[in-house]
Amino acid sequence: xxxxxxxxxxxxxxxxxxxxxxxxNLSDRINQVREDDRQREAAQAQAEGPxxxxxxxxxxxxxxxTDVAARDALTWWSxxxxxxxxxxxxxLENEGVSGDAPINLQAERLPxxxxxxMILKQASPDFPxxxxxxxxxxxxxxxxxxxxxxxxxxxxxxxxxxxxIRNFDNAxxxxxxxxxxxxxxIGAGQGGxxxxxxxLFGGQGTNQDQDDLPKTRAERGQxxxxxxxxxxxxDIWQENGGQYASVRFFDGRLVINAPLYVHEQIGLPL
Numbered sequence: 077x078x079x080x081x082x083x084x085x086x087x088x089x090x091x092x093x094x095x096x097x098x099x100x101n102l103s104d105r106i107n108q109v110r111e112d113d114r115q116r117e118a119a120q121a122q123a124e125g126p127x128x129x130x131x132x133x134x135x136x137x138x139x140x141x142t143d144v145a146a147r148d149a150l151t152w153w154s155x156x157x158x159x160x161x162x163x164x165x166x167x168l169e170n171e172g173v174s175g176d177a178p179i180n181l182q183a184e185r186l187p188x189x190x191x192x193x194m195i196l197k198q199a200s201p202d203f204p205x206x207x208x209x210x211x212x213x214x215x216x217x218x219x220x221x222x223x224x225x226x227x228x229x230x231x232x233x234x235x236x237x238x239x240x241i242r243n244f245d246n247a248x249x250x251x252x253x254x255x256x257x258x259x260x261x262i263g264a265g266q267g268g269x270x271x272x273x274x275x276l277f278g279g280q281g282t283n284q285d286q287d288d289l290p291k292t293r294a295e296r297g298q299x300x301x302x303x304x305x306x307x308x309x310x311d312i313w314q315e316n317g318g319q320y321a322s323v324r325f326f327d328g329r330l331v332i333n334a335p336l337y338v339h340e341q342i343g344l345p346l
Contacts, residue, residue, distance in 0.1 A: 128210055131159055133190040139183045139191055146199035147175035150217065153195060159189050160214035173200045183301030209336045218247045223335040224312060224320040232344040236330040238296040304332075308341045 138158060141149050147165060154161040165175050177199045181191070189208075196206040196217065206220040291299075301323045305313040312318040312334070321334035332339070 078281065126158055128212065128215065129158060132187075132215075133212065134188050135185045136188060136191055137185060139181050139186050141179050141181045141195075142218075143178045143180060145175060146173075146177040146179055146195070149181075149195050149199075150192075152192040153192055159188070162214050163198065164218070167204075167219070167222065168219065170203050171221065173204065173219065207337050210340075220337070223337055225318060227333050227335055229333045230339055230341065232326040232330040232332065232342070233296060233328065234300055234325075234330055234344065237300055238328060240290050240296060293328065294325065297328070297330070301325050301330060304330075304342060309338050312338070315340040 135156070139187070139333060141152070144152070147163070147250055150161055150163055153159075162233070169175070179195055179198050181198070183191075185195075200219075202205045205223060207218055207220055207223050209216050209218065209223060264313050304316055304323060309321070310316050312320040314322045321332070321338055323330055323332045324335075326330075332342070
């Protein structure tokens, strides 16, 4: 019986050891796959070079455009920066923008994005307003009205902005004189009775006015939403009578449906 029991223990122990080794091997394999994915993504990013957003911040050594047609100026900008540019000239002309508008721009060490904005401003100086919307793969030129008809939904985490640290500025007051006097009275009383029952702390701050209560996270979230509606393109928000954008606060997040140029101005973490 003893030999059989010991044999059984050996079998079980061997099984546990094998399972542990297998678990370690599986964990190592998972970690290796993750590391391979990270290295592959890093290599791909390096092969692709800087993103369009990064290249928009570069400088153009020299800009020299004299009475150059808008369509040619935009073609030059795309070739000079290496950034693909998408322009629907037929759609722009239907909106009132001419590709033959003269562009005059002389500058040195001008940022890539600013150069494009200055060209678009001259291409349509009054109306309609032209915008350059960035994507991970290209930059698209369109009118503001065209952009308004292409809203995008994005979710912004504002938990940190809705958390409020309470300021306890009405803490109770400690009165040392009253404390010493109360101690003396207790000692003078017979059997400890008849002593003062006055608290060592003053009565201030025991009650808090309703107006001083901190705002809820929902209320602070609504305040952030209202701030965005009042400061960023106020005319397009549905809450302000517009029709192209809306914002809702839910569970620590802002859900915003708006054109891309609005999202670029918001600047909150996604």
